[in-house]
Amino acid sequence: MTHTAIIGIGQTNVSEAWDTSLRHLAWYAIEAALDDAKLSQREIDAVYVGNMLAGRGSNQRHLGALIADFSGMRGTEAIVVESAEASGAAALRQAIFAVSSGQIDTALVVGVEKASDTTGNDFEAALATSLDVEYEQAHGLTTAAQAALLMQRYMHEYGVELGAFAKFSENAHANGAKNPLAMYRNVLKPGRFEIAPTVAPPVSLFDAAPAGDGGACVIVTRTDRAMEMAAEPILIRASATATDTLALHDRRDMLWLQAAALSSQAAFAQAGLAHADIDLFELHDGYTILAAMSLEAAGFAERGAGTTWDGTMPLSSFGGLKARGNPLGATGVYQAVEAARQLRGQAADCQIENVRTVMTQNLGGLAATAITHVFSLV
């Protein structure tokens, strides 16, 4: 496969952006990425949009043409990619395919989500469309409740206490506090996790990542072109995805994120790297149970031992979904932008020292879709 690289990045802050529309969020991220790459819209050959909720939450589909037009790229090829919360990384992966095929020279990937266009029970129903409509949604299940079912069983089988999960939220908030673009910049004090207001026990407000509005953008081209176009291109060393059942009850081995494991293994193989080569793991901490089980699935922890994470492997360096905010279908593009900022040494107060290789993993649902990427400097 022809190698690909990122030559431009952009992002908005994650927030409840009541005064900003979906198309504006997308444009702000695109504008920043074009500036960063020193490109004009005329030099973009295709646009890949990652989005989860707009059709239901904002009554707007057909985002490819909408965003291409609104962003000054009328006439340019553009499509939307949807894989629930993994839509962003799925869009990036399609851009990688397009560029490496030789059909597209320069592809623009924009992840955008406008979570706050619906609120309350309508928002819960919109989010729940990523669950099995016939056998989960029909019984009043929510995405948080599905995570709670998994966490409750995990705690029961492995004898893990609720407090053992606090470290993931505390780490995310400690890092988010240093990120001006984060949705929540408060530090989580010890002992607060266990007494947080409940959402669906054992999942609480300090466990579940808060959905937010935001846009993020990366520009992808072939590595040979990238070397001429950018001072510090970010190499895409691996891109791998796998799927699992939407419904938790359909999994034969419920306490194992099979899709996350398969995509991680494939990513390590593609990159020709071992676990010790990864300097930062931007995992999908939509819930603390996902953080723990992602570490296990990717092989950074033994099965059942995800909560023994000791901080040696940096996670959620800009706050992760928990503190930076969870922009749903834009998340995977945020992760790519954050990986690039770390590798370029542009992470400011969030900078991890000596980062040469970053793994990102974007999950849709409870890893019904898992998409893993590995990035490094040239």
Added chain:
Amino acid sequence: MQVAQNWRLNQQRYRLMGEECPNCSVKIFPPRDVCPACMAPAKELFALTGVGEVFSYTTVYHPPAGYEFNAPYVVALIKLDEGPVLTAQLTDVEPEDVSIGMPVEAVTRKLRSDGDEGMIVYGYKFRPIM
């Protein structure tokens, strides 16, 4: 309101109609026509008894639209005696009295209500076996 989308599931919602694999005898619910164990075609109908135990559970405090009328409610994974696991609400029990391993049985209850003019969806919930 998706009338047909709900109506065509009436055998599953009211009778727990699943399938049995003719190749490896695994019982399948929800029905999917391909055996999840051996991948053989599996379309033979098999009605489950609706007896099982709680495999995991939680309480929904922030319900989706259409489910506000009985919130907060307990949602559980139920492992049926014949093997399949399904997602369902628990009824006739308080959240604090639910535990993993608790024996339960299926009953028919109102699942969803779309207001005074809308459709009412009925289906299985589970209650403790006394």
